[in-house]
Amino acid sequence: MKLGEILRIVEGKLITNEADLDAEIRCACGADLMSDVLTHSRPGALLLTGLTNPQVVRTAEVADIAAIVFVRGKMPPPETIALALEKGIPVITAPYTMFELCGRLYKAGMASCDL
C-alpha cells in the first residue's frame, strides 16, 4: 500500500511535509510500548502509536519503521517533528482512535507485521 493511499484511508495530515507518497509500505503495527515496536515490527513497517515523544522517532529509526501515524489527532511536540525530519521518517497525524485506524487499514488490505 502506498503512503499516499494510507494518508487517504486514515484521513490523516502529513506533518513532515517532505515525503515520498509513492513509497510502498507492506505491513503495519500498532503499539504504545516501544519495546514491542522493537520486538515485533518488521523493517519498512508503518507504526501507529499514541505516544508523541521524540523517543518514538528514535525507536522507529532503530526498528527501520517507514512512517509513523499518531492516533486521535495528536500533534507531536516540535522536538519530535524535528527529529523525524532529520531522520527522514514521514510523520502523520490522524483523527481517529488506534482501534479505528488499525481497522481501516486492515480492511483496506494492510497486512499485520506478525504475518
Add this chain to the structure above:
Amino acid sequence: MAENGEIQMSSVAPSGITRVQELIYELKIKQVMTSPVLTVTPDTRMSQFRELLRTHKFSGAPVVEQGRLVGIVSIEDLIKSLSDGRPDLLVGERMTCNVITVQEEESVVEAVKKFSEYGVGRLPVLDRQGRLSGILTATDITRGLLTAIGLDYHEDEIRRYRASHIFEDIESEDTSLILRYRIRACDFERGGEASSKIRRALKRLGADPQVIRRVGIAVYEAEMNIIIHTTHGGEIQAEIQPGRVQIVATDRGPGIEDVRKAMEPGYSTAPEWIRELGFGAGMGLLNIQKCADDMKLGSTPGVGTRLEIVVYLQAKNGQNAQSERAEPAKG
C-alpha cells in the same frame, strides 16, 4: 542564440535538479568566471576587434578605459557596423554603454537571474573595488557546475572507499574499530543517539542491513537501560572487527539485585514516568538477548552492571531468522 539556450538550468533532468540548484547558490561567480579577460579600449577599431574575435574565437569583449569598465562590445555590434559599411569605426562609437555587470562575490544564481532577465550573452564581473576581474558566459556556468558535481562525486567515492575498505587497507594481526559513547543517567532526550551513530558507522562499513538492525535494537535497549536505571550513567563501547561487533555497556550502579529475575519477561523496576513514555515494560534485556549471538550480563549491587553482547557480521541464517521470528505474539 546558443548562449541564451545554454542558460536554461531548468532543463536539467529532474533527478539532477536538487544538487544543481544547490550548487548555483553555493558557487560564487568568482569560482566559475573566465579570468583574466581579454579587453578592448574605446579607440580600438572595429576592424581590429574583428581580428580579435577571429583569433580568440569569442563573441564579445568588455571595453576598458584607464582600468574602468566603460562598455561592452559584441559580434552583433560588429555585424551592424559592417552592414552600415563602416568597418573603420571605433569600438567607442558602437559599444553598449549601460553594461549589466555582476559582482565576483555574488553567487552564480544572481548571474543566472541576470542572464534570463536581460537576455545578454555575457556579463562582465567586477571585484569589490569595481574593477573588471573576469567575464561570465553561460558556458562558464555550465563548466563550473560540471566541475563542482565531478568533485562532489569524487569526494563521495573517496568517502565510500575509505569506510568500506578500512579493514583491508589497515593491516595488523587483529584490527578493530572502537567507538565509545558516554550515556548520562536520565538523559531521555538523547536516548538512542549512540545506537543511531553505531548504526550509521556499520552502514558506512557496508554491514548487512539485518545485522545493523539487530545491533541497533540491542544498543538502543542497553542505552535506554542506562538512562532509565542508573544513578551515574555509563558507557557504551562498540568494538567492530572484520567478522563481528562486540557491544559492552557498563555503568556504575546501582546494579541489578537479581539478574535472573531481571531477565524474566515483564519484570521491571522502571518508575511510572518512564512507563508513560512507552518504556520500562520489562522486555529490554530479553530483546537484547534476541538480537545478540552471545550475551553476558553481570552485575554487583552497589557497584555496577556490565552487559556484553556479540553480533556476528555475516548473517548466520539459522540464528538470525529465528531471532527475527521469535515470539510472534502481539504486545
